[in-house]
Amino acid sequence: MFASRVWTLLLALIAGALIAIVLLATDLVNRERLENATALLYKESDKVEISLTLHARKRLDVLLTATADEDVRKMLAEVSANADKAASVREKLLKVLLEKNAAFGKYKADILIALDSKGNAIGQVGTNPHSRGYNLAGFPAVDGSLRGYVRDDVWKLDNEVFLVAVRPVIQGGRYVGALVHALVVNDKLASELSPKVQLAFFSGNAVIASGSPEGRALSSTQRAVLAEQLDKMLADKKFREKGYSDVERVQSKSEDFMAVYAQVHGEAAANDVGYLLLVPVSLMATPTEFYEKAGVQDINKLPRGLLIGGIAIVVLLGWLWNYLEAERPVSKLHKAVKALETSDPKDQLNIYKFSRRIRKIAISFNKVADIKVKAAVETAAGAGKSIDSILGRASEGARMSSASFKFAEASADDIPDAPPAPAAGPRPVSGAQPRPIGSPPPPTPSAGSPRPPVPPPPAAPATQAGSPLPTPEEEQAYFRKIHAEFVALKQKLGEPVDQLTFERFEVTLKKNRDALVARYGCKVVQFQVYEKDGKASLKATPVK
Amino acid sequence: MSPRFLIPAALALSLALGTRAEAAKVVGKLTVTDQFRRALADEEAKAPDAAKPGYWNEPNAVRDVEPPFVVPSSDLGIVLVLDGAPPPKADEPVEVDVRAGGLGKNVVVVRPGTAVKFRSVDPFDHSLYVPALDDFKPEKQSRGAFRTIEFAREGVYEVRCQLMPHFRGWIVVTAATFVLKADASGGFAMDGLAVGDYTLRVFFRGKWIVEQKFKIEEERGDFPVEVKIDKAAAPGAAPAAPTKAAEEPAKKPAGR
Numbered sequence: 001m002f003a004s005r006v007w008t009l010l011l012a013l014i015a016g017a018l019i020a021i022v023l024l025a026t027d028l029v030n031r032e033r034l035e036n037a038t039a040l041l042y043k044e045s046d047k048v049e050i051s052l053t054l055h056a057r058k059r060l061d062v063l064l065t066a067t068a069d070e071d072v073r074k075m076l077a078e079v080s081a082n083a084d085k086a087a088s089v090r091e092k093l094l095k096v097l098l099e100k101n102a103a104f105g106k107y108k109a110d111i112l113i114a115l116d117s118k119g120n121a122i123g124q125v126g127t128n129p130h131s132r133g134y135n136l137a138g139f140p141a142v143d144g145s146l147r148g149y150v151r152d153d154v155w156k157l158d159n160e161v162f163l164v165a166v167r168p169v170i171q172g173g174r175y176v177g178a179l180v181h182a183l184v185v186n187d188k189l190a191s192e193l194s195p196k197v198q199l200a201f202f203s204g205n206a207v208i209a210s211g212s213p214e215g216r217a218l219s220s221t222q223r224a225v226l227a228e229q230l231d232k233m234l235a236d237k238k239f240r241e242k243g244y245s246d247v248e249r250v251q252s253k254s255e256d257f258m259a260v261y262a263q264v265h266g267e268a269a270a271n272d273v274g275y276l277l278l279v280p281v282s283l284m285a286t287p288t289e290f291y292e293k294a295g296v297q298d299i300n301k302l303p304r305g306l307l308i309g310g311i312a313i314v315v316l317l318g319w320l321w322n323y324l325e326a327e328r329p330v331s332k333l334h335k336a337v338k339a340l341e342t343s344d345p346k347d348q349l350n351i352y353k354f355s356r357r358i359r360k361i362a363i364s365f366n367k368v369a370d371i372k373v374k375a376a377v378e379t380a381a382g383a384g385k386s387i388d389s390i391l392g393r394a395s396e397g398a399r400m401s402s403a404s405f406k407f408a409e410a411s412a413d414d415i416p417d418a419p420p421a422p423a424a425g426p427r428p429v430s431g432a433q434p435r436p437i438g439s440p441p442p443p444t445p446s447a448g449s450p451r452p453p454v455p456p457p458p459a460a461p462a463t464q465a466g467s468p469l470p471t472p473e474e475e476q477a478y479f480r481k482i483h484a485e486f487v488a489l490k491q492k493l494g495e496p497v498d499q500l501t502f503e504r505f506e507v508t509l510k511k512n513r514d515a516l517v518a519r520y521g522c523k524v525v526q527f528q529v530y531e532k533d534g535k536a537s538l539k540a541t542p543v544k
Numbered sequence: 545m546s547p548r549f550l551i552p553a554a555l556a557l558s559l560a561l562g563t564r565a566e567a568a569k570v571v572g573k574l575t576v577t578d579q580f581r582r583a584l585a586d587e588e589a590k591a592p593d594a595a596k597p598g599y600w601n602e603p604n605a606v607r608d609v610e611p612p613f614v615v616p617s618s619d620l621g622i623v624l625v626l627d628g629a630p631p632p633k634a635d636e637p638v639e640v641d642v643r644a645g646g647l648g649k650n651v652v653v654v655r656p657g658t659a660v661k662f663r664s665v666d667p668f669d670h671s672l673y674v675p676a677l678d679d680f681k682p683e684k685q686s687r688g689a690f691r692t693i694e695f696a697r698e699g700v701y702e703v704r705c706q707l708m709p710h711f712r713g714w715i716v717v718t719a720a721t722f723v724l725k726a727d728a729s730g731g732f733a734m735d736g737l738a739v740g741d742y743t744l745r746v747f748f749r750g751k752w753i754v755e756q757k758f759k760i761e762e763e764r765g766d767f768p769v770e771v772k773i774d775k776a777a778a779p780g781a782a783p784a785a786p787t788k789a790a791e792e793p794a795k796k797p798a799g800r
Contacts, residue, residue, distance in 0.1 A: 137645045142645065151602075152601075173607060267709050
């Protein structure tokens with residue numbers, strides 16, 4: 001099962017790595033999106049600044065056509081020289097202003113005001129109800145314009161915010177007044193100025209106008225969330241000093257967007273008037289959105305052949321490991337067990353044909369079979385049946401599993417697992433026929449196959465039942481006998497025997513004997529010399 | 545009644561009235577020099593704008609830009625202090641217009657204890673206040689509404705509007721003997737002056753920029769005073785110091 005386990009481990013690692021990559025990719029994509037939104041906001045913020053600058057320039061330029069008008073200049077000069085003339089010129093002045101304002105086209109003023117040299121409003125056209133009789137001297141843009149400057153500004157008057165442009169009116173080499181062009185900041189203006197993202201003008205913590213390229217206004221939820229953010233922003237000393245903020249992420253239960261704030265250029269900045277740009281943030285909540293949001297072109301770009309091939313290879317390799325390490329051994333075991341159905345009842349599975357777990361199963365199977373046979377024998381004995389009638393060659397006793405090893409390479413570790421003998425049979429008597437008492441079994445045949453004719457092994461130096469273990473002399477005599485048989489067989493098979501000294505041979509036998517005794521707790525180990533694949537071989541069998 | 549009795553009575557009355565008409569009178573002229581206005585322009589260019597400017601602020605292409613205008617009747621406050629005179633009484637309540645750009649008179653000088661009535665003549669709302677003055681906190685004031693504040697202690701109070709950042713005006717409370725009113729061209733006059741040492745002081749944009757001493761030695765006649773407001777008086781220049789004429793008596797009335 002090694003390969004299967006390694007394969008499973010490998011697949012688990014690959015799967016883990018892929019999941020980690022997908023999760024990382026999700027984070028990466030989200031971060032990229034945030035960074036892109038941030039970059040977009042900074043870029044669009046610059047664009048809005050440029051738009052506002054150009055818009056102011058345009059308003060000042062179109063205003064020139066009105067301040068340069070001869071009628072306007074003459075009338076304001078008259079009023080500046082004599083304030084009482086204001087009433088008499090007003091009608092005509094308003095008519096001219098209306099014409100001029102209509103000619104401004106796209107930059108038509110919402111309010112166009114004519115001021116005399118002292119800043120008094122002589123007349124105005126537009127939507128604002130404050131028509132005349134007030135004075136605008138004191139506004140920096142007006143004061144500046146009355147002495148020659150061309151200026152723009154942003155004013156907050158009551159609840160309205162105006163983009164203002166002021167130009168002086170010059171007549172006879174004197175400044176005789178000024179014209180004030182005022183544009184109300186509203187949704188329409190916000191939509192015009194907004195290039196790619198949503199633009200909103202605020203006054204204090206309230207959004208007063210908003211727009212987007214699609215003409216979409218801010219939702220009430222967004223306004224509520226922004227009100228909180230604006231409170232924080234306006235309390236921020238850094239924002240007030242710099243006049244603009246960094247891009248900030250605004251999150252609430254229902255809203256998630258990035259926003260950047262800036263003060264307007266003008267007096268109204270001191271009234272907490274400014275603008276903000278925002279873009280909604282759309283982040284991937286789960287990696288599955290990769291698939292949900294992938295387009296047809298994305299799917300078409302996938303290397304399908306490679307993917308299908310890779311999956312097929314992974315599956316086939318998995319199946320191959322499974323077959324080699326699970327199905328085939330089990331099948332083999334199954335076949336062996338099936339073969340036992342028709343074989344000699346005393347036959348057992350050849351455990352050495354199986355490996356690892358299957359071998360353990362075979363060992364367990366053999367044990368169970370032995371127990372069953374033993375129980376059957378005892379039952380039969382109680383019933384007066386002969387053992388032979390049950391086991392056939394009962395005189396051979398219970399067959400023991402054995403282990404064979406090559407002499408030259410043999411070591412305790414080389415001895416394969418072998419089940420202990422179910423019980424020690426009658427022990428061989430010293431000097432008796434060299435075969436184990438109780439008829440030690442020949443080498444285990446292949447499972448289900450007829451047992452090959454093998455000469456009986458020489459009996460190990462045995463003790464009488466209840467007598468002490470063989471003496472060293474007896475044991476050495478036994479080893480010499482085995483050695484002699486082994487040498488004889490090797491010579492017979494034409495193998496070299498020059499290096500095969502008894503001392504080395506004895507060491508090996510003892511080593512294997514000790515290993516088997518330690519492993520199985522047996523008292524005696526029998527060795528048997530036999531031919532295997534044209535070579536002399538030794539087999540060790542533990543006997544309890 | 546016999547006409548013979550009327551003649552001496554008429555003569556006596558005429559003498560009495562004549563003496564009254566002949567009481568000392570200061571007739572002065574404040575002259576705001578071009579140097580002063582240019583110094584103001586330089587100061588304006590150097591000092592950071594209190595309000596954030598717009599995108600464009602450039603001179604027109606036709607005529608040179610004028611330096612800031614100074615209108616004496618609105619921008620200057622003038623007082624006359626007689627040495628050793630007793631503390632003055634409070635003035636009658638003074639009414640001041642509130643406009644979009646500032647107060648109707650940018651500098652209003654009153655004696656301690658005088659009530660100033662701020663009247664909004666502007667179509668826009670205001671919320672006037674004096675920083676750090678607990679009695680004059682921001683309070684919304686619509687068109688036509690009055691708001692009266694009594695200025696009990698001497699001091700210079702800069703009036704601001706919370707709704708209009710550019711708004712500036714000064715209420716100057718001082719224990720001057722006389723508060724003079726200049727006309728638009730800078731002329732001023734004050735009658736009924738007693739003999740004594742006087743100091744003329746001129747206030748502009750938050751501080752006293754001129755201090756000029758003179759002496760009236762005769763009980764009758766016009767005493768001309770000329771005050772030139774030049775570069776030295778501009779903001780950023782050294783504080784006002786008594787002029788050379790300070791120790792000298794005022795010119796004797798012409799033809800007397």
